[in-house]
Amino acid sequence: MWAHAACGSSTLVDVARKDDLGRRGEECAALFLTKAGYRLIERNWRCPQGEIDLIAEHEGQIVFVEVKSRSSVAFGHPFEAITIDKLARLRRLAAAWCDQSATSPRRIRIDAISVIAPFASSPTIEHLTGIF
Amino acid sequence: MSVARTHAIALLGMTGSLVEVEADISANLPAIILIGLPDAALSQATHRVRMAAKNSGSALTPHRLTVNLSPAALPKHGSGFDLAIALACLAADNIVPPASIDKVVHIGELALDGRLRPTAGILPAVIAASKRGHRQVMVPVGNAQEASLVPGMRVIAVASLREALIWHGAAIEPVDVDPIMQHDDAADAQTELDLVDVVGNDEAVLALQVAAAGGHHVFMLGPPGSGKTMLAARLPGILPDLDTAASLEVSSLRSLTGSGLGRSLVTRPPLEAPHHTATAAAMIGGGTGQIRPGAAVRAAHGVLFLDEAPEFAAPVLDALRQPLESGLISIHRANATATFPGRFQLVMAANPCPCGQYGASDKECTCPPNARRRYLAKISGPLLDRIDIQLGVQRITAAQLRLADTEERVTSAAARARVESARAAAAERLAPTPWTLNSQVPGPWLRGPHARLGGAITAGLDRALERGGITMRGYDRVLKVAWSIADLEGLTSPGADQVGQALYLRKGMS
Numbered sequence: 221m222w223a224h225a226a227c228g229s230s231t232l233v234d235v236a237r238k239d240d241l242g243r244r245g246e247e248c249a250a251l252f253l254t255k256a257g258y259r260l261i262e263r264n265w266r267c268p269q270g271e272i273d274l275i276a277e278h279e280g281q282i283v284f285v286e287v288k289s290r291s292s293v294a295f296g297h298p299f300e301a302i303t304i305d306k307l308a309r310l311r312r313l314a315a316a317w318c319d320q321s322a323t324s325p326r327r328i329r330i331d332a333i334s335v336i337a338p339f340a341s342s343p344t345i346e347h348l349t350g351i352f
Numbered sequence: 353m354s355v356a357r358t359h360a361i362a363l364l365g366m367t368g369s370l371v372e373v374e375a376d377i378s379a380n381l382p383a384i385i386l387i388g389l390p391d392a393a394l395s396q397a398t399h400r401v402r403m404a405a406k407n408s409g410s411a412l413t414p415h416r417l418t419v420n421l422s423p424a425a426l427p428k429h430g431s432g433f434d435l436a437i438a439l440a441c442l443a444a445d446n447i448v449p450p451a452s453i454d455k456v457v458h459i460g461e462l463a464l465d466g467r468l469r470p471t472a473g474i475l476p477a478v479i480a481a482s483k484r485g486h487r488q489v490m491v492p493v494g495n496a497q498e499a500s501l502v503p504g505m506r507v508i509a510v511a512s513l514r515e516a517l518i519w520h521g522a523a524i525e526p527v528d529v530d531p532i533m534q535h536d537d538a539a540d541a542q543t544e545l546d547l548v549d550v551v552g553n554d555e556a557v558l559a560l561q562v563a564a565a566g567g568h569h570v571f572m573l574g575p576p577g578s579g580k581t582m583l584a585a586r587l588p589g590i591l592p593d594l595d596t597a598a599s600l601e602v603s604s605l606r607s608l609t610g611s612g613l614g615r616s617l618v619t620r621p622p623l624e625a626p627h628h629t630a631t632a633a634a635m636i637g638g639g640t641g642q643i644r645p646g647a648a649v650r651a652a653h654g655v656l657f658l659d660e661a662p663e664f665a666a667p668v669l670d671a672l673r674q675p676l677e678s679g680l681i682s683i684h685r686a687n688a689t690a691t692f693p694g695r696f697q698l699v700m701a702a703n704p705c706p707c708g709q710y711g712a713s714d715k716e717c718t719c720p721p722n723a724r725r726r727y728l729a730k731i732s733g734p735l736l737d738r739i740d741i742q743l744g745v746q747r748i749t750a751a752q753l754r755l756a757d758t759e760e761r762v763t764s765a766a767a768r769a770r771v772e773s774a775r776a777a778a779a780e781r782l783a784p785t786p787w788t789l790n791s792q793v794p795g796p797w798l799r800g801p802h803a804r805l806g807g808a809i810t811a812g813l814d815r816a817l818e819r820g821g822i823t824m825r826g827y828d829r830v831l832k833v834a835w836s837i838a839d840l841e842g843l844t845s846p847g848a849d850q851v852g853q854a855l856y857l858r859k860g861m862s
Contacts, residue, residue, distance in 0.1 A: 297414035299382050307381075332381060334414075348415075351381050 245289025245335035245343070246273055252333065252345050258283065265317060272313050274333075282325040283349075284314045289335040298334035299348070307352055356443030356450040359457045359486065360436035361477040362421075362428045365643050365683070365690025366604055368480025370457075372422040373433065375440035380416035384441070388421030391429045391641050400431070400462045401438045408466035408514040409524045413445045427687050429642040431461035432471045435490065438462060438513055439520065448520040456508065457481040458516075460492040463532065466513040470494030470534035472610035475603055478502045490516060493531035498607060501600075501617055544589035544620065547764040549582070551756040552748035556583050559743050559857055561767050564590045565774035566790035566836030569676070569698040569738060571661075571731075574745030575712040580701035583745070584657045587699060588623045590767040591654070592775060598653040601693050605645055605652065621654035624696075628663035632671045636694075637683050643690040648672060649681055651696040661700035662730040669735055672698065676738050698739065702728065712747060740791060740829045741857045774839035790836045795828025798835070805831075809848045813855055821859065830854045 250260060258276040265272045274285035286306070288298035310330055318324055330352040337343035355376045361368040371388075384398035398419075405412045419437055421428055436458040443450040459477050460468040474495040479502055481489050488506045491499045496509035510516045511531035518526055550557055556572070560583060563570045570587075572580045594602060603617045626635060626647040633639070637646035648656055648671075656672075658664060675681045675694030682691045704710040705724040710717035717724070736742070748756075779788045787793050797803065807814075813830055816822050822830065833854035838846035846854075 297382060299414045302381050346414075348379050348381065 241289050241291060241337065242287075244337060246287045248289075248335050248337065248343050248345060249285065249287040249333040250274060252347070253285070256347075262317075267313065267316050267320075269316055270309055270313055272310070272317065275317065278329075281327045281329045282318075283329045283331050284310060284317070285331045285333055286310055287333045287335065289337060291336075291338055293336060298336065299332060299346075302332055302351075311352055354444055354446065354450070356440050356453065358436050358440050358443070358453040359481075360421075360433045361457060361459060361480050362426055363430075363473050363476055363480075363608070364427075364688050365637075365645070365692055366476050366601075366608060367690075368477050369423075369426060370481070370484045370486075371426070371428065371433070371436075373436040373440045373458075374420045374422065375437070375444040376418045376420075377413050377444045378416045378418065382412075382414045382416065384412070384417045384419060386419045386421070386437070388419075388424040389427045390421065390433075391427070393431050394428055394433055397431065397434050397437050397462075400434050400464065401441060403464040404434070404462040404466040404513050405438055405442060407464065408512065408517065409527075410442060410447045410514075410517060410522065412441055417441050417444070427641070430472070431469075432459045432473065432477065434462040435460035435468065435492075435513070435516065439516065442517065442522070443520075448517050448522045452520040456488045456490050456520075457486045458490045460490070460495075460510075462513060465529075467529055467532055468492035468494075468510060468512060468516075469532050473608045474498045475501060475600075475607035478505055478507075479600070479604065481505070490519075494534040501603065544764065545582075545586050547586050547590060547767055548761050550579060550586065550761070552752040553579055553583065553745060556743060556745050557762055557767075559741055560587055561590060561762075561771060561840060562833060562836045562857065563587065563697070563699075563741050564767070564771040565840045566740070566778070566832060567697060568740035568791045568833060568836065570700070571736065571739045571742045572699070572701045572745050573704055573743070574701075575710075575715075575747055576703060576708045578745045578747045580745055581659055584655070584659070584699045584701055585623065585625075586764065587655050587657075587697070588621045589764040590771050591621045591697075592768065592772045593619045594621060594653055602653050605650055605692070608645060609650065622651055623655045623657060624648070624651035625657040625659060628658070628660045630664065630668060632665075632668050635668050636671050636675070636681050637690070637692060638685075640685065643683050643685060643688065645692050646681075648675055648694055648696060649692040652693040654696060656696045656698050658698070658700045661702045662727050664730075666730055666732065669730075670732055673735060673738070676735075700731070700739070702731070704728070711744075713749075714747065737825060740833050742859070743857060770840055773842070774836065777839045777842070778835070790832045790839070793832060793835075795825070795831065798828060798831045803835070803845075805834075805846065805851070809846065809851055812848065813851050816855060816859075822855075826858060830858050833857055 253276050258278045260276050262275040272284050273287040276283045288301050290298045314328055329350050332348045332351050334346045335343050357372055357374040360371045360373050362371045386398055402412055439453045442448050443453050461471050463469055470492050475498050478489050478499045482502050482505050490508040493509045493511045499507045512529050574580055599617045599619055624647045635646045636648050637644055679695035680691055681694035705717055705719040705727050707718050709715040778790055817827050834846040834851045837850040837853055
């Protein structure tokens with residue numbers, strides 16, 4: 221879809237499609253977590269160091285969620301895109317969020333959600349808990 | 353999420369240990385964690401396995417795989433574990449039935465496209481698997497012939513990971529690939545040189561045959577151009593074929609060094625001629641991680657030829673004393689000890705002095721006397737003492753060259769036939785004893801009631817002992833060589849002539 225550079229579409233359109241896919245993936249993930257009994261606290265929380273996709277509360281834990289979306293696994297599984305550097309940044313961002321929150325949470329957890337959303341069919345969602 | 357296990361072989365020197373390869377999938381980010389003391393090549397197996405699996409139509413799970421090589425404390429080397437790791441990972445994901453891979457030993461290195469590459473050390477690995485009660489082994493097609501040399505093993509040869517998965521019952525489409533074959537070093541091994549090329553030097557040719565018949569070590573001393581190297585290179589050609597046990601050992605060693613075996617076991621004795629700058633590690637073997645056999649080990653059951661012997665470092669030559677004594681080479685390293693066979697026939701050649709001309713009839717030596725003495729003193733007494741045949745070799749003269757056309761010369765085939773019958777005679781005579789070759793028989797037995805020669809026969813030898821010309825150990829060695837000469841000539845026991853000849857072969861160079 222967005223990766224088809226050869227089909228004549230401009231780069232700008234590709235980026236727009238990519239962002240679109242990312243937003244759609246985050247939407248799916250938020251829905252998935254709510255159904256699973258998570259209470260959403262923040263979405264796309266930003267600070268100078270970066271952005272956390274989803275922050276939720278579950279069984280007394282604050283859960284920081286990284287959402288990775290792909291339209292297919294042709295360029296690897298979404299989870300493969302979560303590198304050590306990315307995890308380290310997520311850990312720093314979680315600390316930054318805790319610093320600014322009114323009540324400092326006792327237990328935190330870092331999760332990852334992969335959304336494989338092929339064009340015109342229902343997405344596949346996988347959820348990994350405690351990846352750090 | 354489940355656990356699957358299969359088997360592979362870890363080689364330490366020539367001995368293989370069975371390794372259990374377990375794979376577990378846990379809910380975490382994609383990664384392969386390999387534990388159980390892998391070396392650098394084995395650590396990189398994770399990358400090969402991931403790509404090979406993807407390109408074989410069954411990608412690895414996008415979760416965390418933990419692969420354990422048990423026993424965890426045993427150091428493991430090389431790329432031969434790739435196939436077992438890939439199958440364990442895929443079985444943990446239920447792509448192949450875990451029960452099926454548990455019954456087979458898997459050996460082979462994976463290429464990124466999923467094909468299997470021939471792997472070094474297949475023969476000793478399959479022998480180890482067989483000894484530990486396994487009956488099925490899966491190997492790359494390029495190693496199939498080598499693996500099938502082990503009796504009683506069912507060899508499953510596969511060209512690719514895909515083929516291996518299908519054999520174990522995975523539901524994927526077969527795809528034909530070009531199997532990767534092993535370069536066959538055995539095919540382009542040089543042909544053995546023939547004794548018929550040697551002109552003149554009759555006594556040296558005879559000495560070679562005596563050495564071959566009795567398994568005696570040889571030291572040749574002579575000026576440059578006298579044919580020492582030429583003679584030594586022809587010794588393996590007159591040795592008899594290897595027996596079954598020796599053949600399996602030589603083949604295993606060749607497999608371990610990564611050179612191809614071809615269709616059959618090695619049956620001819622090997623020749624190793626290391627350069628005189630060789631270190632002790634190059635000579636007997638070594639290495640910090642993986643312990644590799646050295647030249648002396650590769651020469652097991654064959655000939656180790658040291659040209660320009662005094663040029664070798666003294667510690668290198670003295671490192672040979674242990675194998676000469678025990679027939680085994682043990683290499684000790686921090687994490688392990690490897691034992692290799694080390695029963696070779698030592699042939700050394702040397703010039704009499706640094707300029708090489710001392711004692712030559714046609715040129716004058718320019719070395720000062722102390723340089724001459726120091727030169728040969730580099731070969732230590734204890735080492736020289738273990739060498740039964742010590743021979744002076746002279747350059748041939750123009751007259752000898754002219755005569756050579758008219759004289760009949762010994763061919764390697766004829767010499768080998770004589771050596772074989774001599775060895776058979778010795779083996780028959782020594783049947784009640786634990787020895788088979790004259791060089792193995794201890795001196796007291798030769799002087800004892802079983803083999804005592806009459807006083808008249810040993811008179812010359814006794815006189816040499818009385819005059820201090822030879823030591824008691826030298827006396828025993830002369831007797832051994834005398835028996836070899838008698839065997840070669842078809843006599844039941846040596847006479848005065850044979851003892852005299854043996855004494856000459858021992859003292860001929862001084």
